[in-house]
Structure formats: C-alpha cells, structure tokens
C-alpha cells in the first residue's frame with residue numbers, strides 16, 4: 001500500500017480485513033468512507049464486518065492459538081524481533097499511509113510508530129517476563145510455584161488517533177504471551193493495522209494469531225458478547241470505554257478500557273518560562289491536539305505568571321505553521337474529519353458563550369489549495385473557569401485554555417477535581433512544589449517539567465477516574481499480567497514413606 005500525496009483520484013481503494021495470514025476483501029454489505037483529511041476527500045472504502053466474519057476470525061484464532069502458545073517463548077520472541085525489524089525497514093511508507101488517513105504530519109506518524117516499536121522491543125524479553133515465582137519447601141517435601149499462561153483468544157478495539165501505537169500496545173504483549181489477537185481498528189484510520197498484520201505474517205507469525213476485523217458498533221458488541229474471546233483491551237472516548245467495560249465485564253471477560261482526557265499543565269512563577277512555553281505549544285497543538293496526552297489546559301499560578309505566560313504563548317503560537325500532513329515544514333495538520341472539526345468549532349462557540357476570553361480564534365482558517373481540508377488554526381482561550389462546560393469536557397483539537405490560579409493548592413485542585421485523570425504536569429524549579437504536586441494530584445501519569453508524561457514501554461500507561469476503567473494498565477509489566485492468567489501449583493514429591501499417613505490432610509507450614 002502506498003500513500004499518494006496528491007488528492008486521491010480514480011477508483012477507490014478497498015481496505016481489506018486480514019484473516020489467517022491473508023487479506024480478505026469485504027463482500028458487499030455495509031461500508032464506510034475513509035477520508036484524507038488534508039484534502040477533505042474520500043480516499044478508500046472500508047467494509048464493515050458482520051458478526052459471521054468475527055465468528056470465522058475467532059474460530060481460526062482459536063484453532064491456531066494452542067500451537068503458538070506451546071512454542072517456547074524464546075521462539076515467540078524471535079518473531080517479535082523480526083516484526084520490529086520489518087516495521088523499521090518501512091517506517092517511512094507506513095508513516096505516510098498513517099498520515100494520509102489521520103492528518104497528523106509524517107514526523108508525528110513516525111513517532112506514533114516508534115512508540116509502538118518500543119512496546120515490541122519490550123516484549124522481545126518475553127521469556128524473562130513470563131517467568132513465574134517459586135517457593136521451596138513450604139512444608140514437608142512441598143514446593144509452590146506459579147505459572148503465567150495465556151488466556152486464549154483476546155481482542156483489542158482501538159481509536160483513530162494512534163493507528164500504529166495503540167494496536168501495538170495491545171497486540172505485541174498479547175501475542176508474545178501466547179494468545180491469539182483479534183484487532184478491531186478505528187474505522188477512520190484502518191489501513192495501518194492491515195499492513196502491520198501483513199508484516200507480522202512475514203516475520204513468521206503463524207496464520208490466525210493476528211486477525212484484523214474492521215467494523216463499527218455491531219462488531220464491537222459481537223466481540224464483547226463472544227464466548228471465545230477471553231479479554232478485551234479498549235482505547236477510545238470515555239462514554240464508549242465505560243459501555244465497553246460494563247458489557248464485556250458482564251459477559252465475564254477481563255477488561256481494560258482507556259478513555260478520554262483533559263490534561264493540565266501547571267506553570268509556577270519560578271518555571272523556566274521559555275522551556276515551559278516551548279513544551280506547552282508542542283503538547284497543546286502538536287497532532288492538532290488529538291492526543292490523549294495532549295495538554296489542552298495550562299494553569300499559571302499568580303497573575304504575573306499568567307500575564308507573562310499569555311504573552312509568551314502568543315509569540316510562540318504566531319510562529320506555528322499549519323499545513324498538509326505531508327508538508328515537512330508543517331507543525332501540525334488537519335483534524336481527522338469534518339464532523340470532528342465541527343465539534344471542535346462548537347466547543348469554541350460554547351467557550352465564548354460561557355464567558356471565556358477568546359484570545360485567538362482558529363475557526364475560518366483556510367489553506368490555499370486545500371480549502372476542503374479539515375484545518376483549524378491554533379485557538380487560545382484565557383480566563384476559563386472550572387464551571388464552564390468547555391473546560392469540563394474533552395475538546396480534542398488545537399485549542400488551549402488558560403485557567404488562572406492564585407496558589408499551588410488551587411492549581412492542584414483543578415486537575416484533581418476534573419472528571420478525567422490521565423496526565424498532569426508541573427513546570428517549576430522548586431523540588432518542594434514538584435514533590436507536593438506529585439503527592440497530591442489525582443492523575444495517573446505525572447510530568448515534572450515534562451509536558452507529555454507518557455511512560456516508556458517498560459513502565460505502564462494508564463489514567464485515573466474517567467480516563468480508565470479496569471485495573472491493569474497498557475503495556476509494561478501490567479500488560480503481561482493482563483494477557484495471562486496465573487496458575488499456582490503446590491506440589492509434593494515425597495522423599496520418604498512417612499507422608500503417606502498425611503496424604504488426606506491439607507498441607508500446612510509445619
């Protein structure tokens with residue numbers, strides 16, 4: 001598959017499903033359009049599967065999984081090493097394909113893929129990660145050990161905004177642990193998943209271990225209700241995450257469902273303002289604000305800090321360049337679709353109506369030659385307050401809101417009392433302030449002078465409150481726990497005959 005940087009023309013490409021090591025064309029039925037956001041035109045058609053296709057995918061996965069699970073973990077790791085090498089070898093074309101559907105600039109798409117590669121790299125250590133625990137001589141001739149065994153067939157449902165990273169967050173640990181994986185990508189950015197599956201096959205992954213089934217709510221519900229799917233990992237918006245979590249859990253599945261976010265960056269009076277502003281600009285507007293770890297709210301502490309910050313932000317924003325996703329000089333590209341653009345514009349209108357000061361209005365921006373693209377210029381609000389709905393909800397666009405606070409305590413209360421709790425950052429030179437912030441803030445991922453504190457692949461990713469439903473986080477050692485079940489074995493191998501007398505009693509620690 002290649003990406004054409006000119007406006008797509010001619011026959012529409014059909015995005016296939018991927019089953020048992022081959023692409024499978026969608027046959028009639030329901031379909032949706034896949035757009036190129038830089039041009040605002042349809043570039044491909046995506047067949048939406050019905051439950052019978054899922055049944056087939058699960059049956060193939062179920063048949064293939066025991067052999068894969070029985071392979072020694074070092075050999076599964078070798079497939080992962082090769083998978084990583086193949087992705088690296090075509091990172092440029094994968095990034096272009098990703099950008100053409102998402103709209104983020106190619107450099108961002110490479111970052112998206114690289115973050116996924118980091119997780120593959122982590123699970124290359126699967127022989128070590130799957131080692132259990134052992135206690136010797138817990139009783140007469142008795143040892144206890146625990147094993148980690150795969151669940152069987154598991155599934156992942158992913159959002160539009162990280163079309164490579166988030167599928168890889170899920171599928172790499174799931175597969176390395178010995179499971180078979182059904183991936184249901186976002187309808188808006190479906191193609192990268194198919195290419196990743198092709199590369200996995202090329203890397204030596206047996207057929208049926210990675211299945212890609214495209215679809216909408218129909219297929220999500222079918223996944224949640226399917227008796228042979230034992231666990232579901234979901235990333236998307238919070239209402240859907242909660243729904244998926246509840247329905248899957250009610251069907252007895254292990255669930256982890258990551259939701260929306262509204263991350264805050266607190267700027268203390270002693271912060272290195274140049275550094276903080278550069279970081280905030282990248283985190284607020286990068287990828288058009290369509291990152292769950294974006295920084296759409298800044299909280300300057302003290303009025304003087306607020307004035308200095310506002311001025312510095314305005315200077316920095318003036319230098320931002322909005323462009324098409326394949327423009328190497330663009331800082332960010334279009335948002336993902338027309339409906340999403342309209343939703344962001346609604347929030348801007350709402351902010352004005354609620355009484356926030358609209359300092360910069362990104363609506364009405366048009367890029368010459370790309371008038372139909374879904375572009376928005378950087379938008380900046382000041383004097384936003386916690387009572388405003390435009391503050392309480394996730395906007396997910398290139399919109400930055402300044403919420404002024406008088407004290408550190410007041411500033412910490414803002415992200416802490418917000419419905420979302422994904423990430424929160426503080427910019428300061430004071431270890432004391434940073435320590436207090438770290439201890440008190442109610443968010444799952446904290447940055448100290450780091451605007452987007454996404455944990456590296458050998459830690460785990462997850463928010464609090466309505467940003468995540470379920471107990472275990474994405475990737476890192478949590479993912480190994482999520483995609484395996486623990487079996488604990490208490491064994492007695494007698495060294496003398498006397499224990500025969502005790503064979504009907506529960507072993508104790510004598």
Ligand code: NAD
Nearest residue numbers: 158159160185186216217220236237240258259260261292
């Ligand atoms: P979304 O919730 O619209 O879609 C996510 C997935 O759910 C897609 O695969 C979609 O097909 C499916 N889906 C959509 N509507 C459904 C319904 N009614 N029933 C069942 N399934 C449904 O999310 P999106 O717009 O693709 O992604 C953006 C959202 O994802 C933002 O809220 C963002 O914050 C969040 N996100 C969170 C994280 C995180 O780790 N917390 C990471 C990335 C994105």
